[in-house]
Amino acid sequence: MERLQKYMARSGVASRRKCEELIKSGHVSVNGRVVTDMGVKVDPDVDVVQVDGRVIKPSGKKVYIMLNKPVGYITSVKDQFGRPTVIDLVDYTQERIYPVGRLDYDTSGLLILTNDGELAYKLTHPKHEVPKTYLAVLKGVPDEGDLEKFRSGLRIENYVTSPAEIKVLDVFKNSCQVEIKIHEGKNRQVRKMCESIGHPVVSLERTAIGEISLGDLKQGQWRFLSSEEIEYLCKL
Template sequence: MRLQKYMALCGVASRRKSEKMIQEGKVKVNGKVVNELGTTVDPNRDIVAVDNKKIKLEKKKIYIMLNKPVGYVTTVKDEYNRKKVIDLIDGIDERIYPIGRLDYDTSGLLFLTNDGELTYKLTHPSFEIEKVYIAKIQGIPNHVELNNFRNGLKIDDYITSKSEINILKKYADSSIVEIKIHEGKNRQVRKMCDKINHPVIELKRVSIANIKLGTLKEGEWRYLKDNEIEYLKKL
């Protein structure tokens, strides 16, 4: 089994984050530092350690939905000692981590798990999982700006895939919009709104695929229901 896949199944992090940890020299196999992504391990024979702590396959899979507040980082560790989403989860013995990310200043739906396969499915662009956001933005976009947003915008070094944006409410100098995207690049929604000259004032993710945040209060979490887990695995 590839080392990064084994790490994900052990609940260390997603495959992509595990790959970064390998490249940073944080992973040892049988006592030796390994930084080659092609490394394979035998879960029954090899001893793998991350940051000098032995890891093992998680037998119990955990699936959690969190309503992330603004002011928390979507990481397990933070070098600046900021508040982390993992701090909001109590009573869990298994090592879990966030699926994907939400910016420090963005609130809303976030999944946490120790299931590396599900994490891969929900974060890899090829699966095109829809994410829905409600945003308060400066000004009111006109027809041309809305069409540009929907048809793809050049952000940094890439062009965004086609997306949806609809105005829900209009105010004197701002508006509320619903945004649907199938990607999840760093600060993508904010960058897209900046590109059409309507910067985000507030941003909240309200659904991933057909799993909705619902009435879950900010800062609270719950286990995903069996039917929700089954649905996500079948995507």
């Protein structure tokens, strides 16, 4: 027996957390009965699981793709307002894939797409503390006091951020470039942290997830992860 949300993630529906949202909102049925309980377990050999009426089953082939997301794309499989999504950039149709985590509409950079729900869970859950590296251009130049606040944790809305890394790489006339590393992934977190120290983001790009980096992959382009990269991610 297997938890329903884990079975769904293994079937390439979405990350485990997103699958839990689908269950709660009544999109999932088991043997024809809608279920909303997180504790439901299924027998993969016997039970029929459907999401919005479509029968799902685990795929035999796991797919791992790196995309350099440009600004102006939604990190989603589809968008209710018809805006372009990251899936539009990846011309791969053999398996159903979905993005791991999120990059804001106005943020560019490294995004992983897969049908491996367990890996998606590992990469997005804060307890695994997978660092994400960003290059940001900020308005003005933060002083050492601002940087120390950033590193120690900032109160944003109703939570305090975990300790993060930040260093100034270059200083311009009215702005600067910084490198930021965080292992959380709350909504627009980097932007909110920079606003909190009085230096809003002008541009933001994610360059690495753990030791997986964009390298020379150009914006809008994608590639399959290498066997070494997949092995590294699965060992996290």
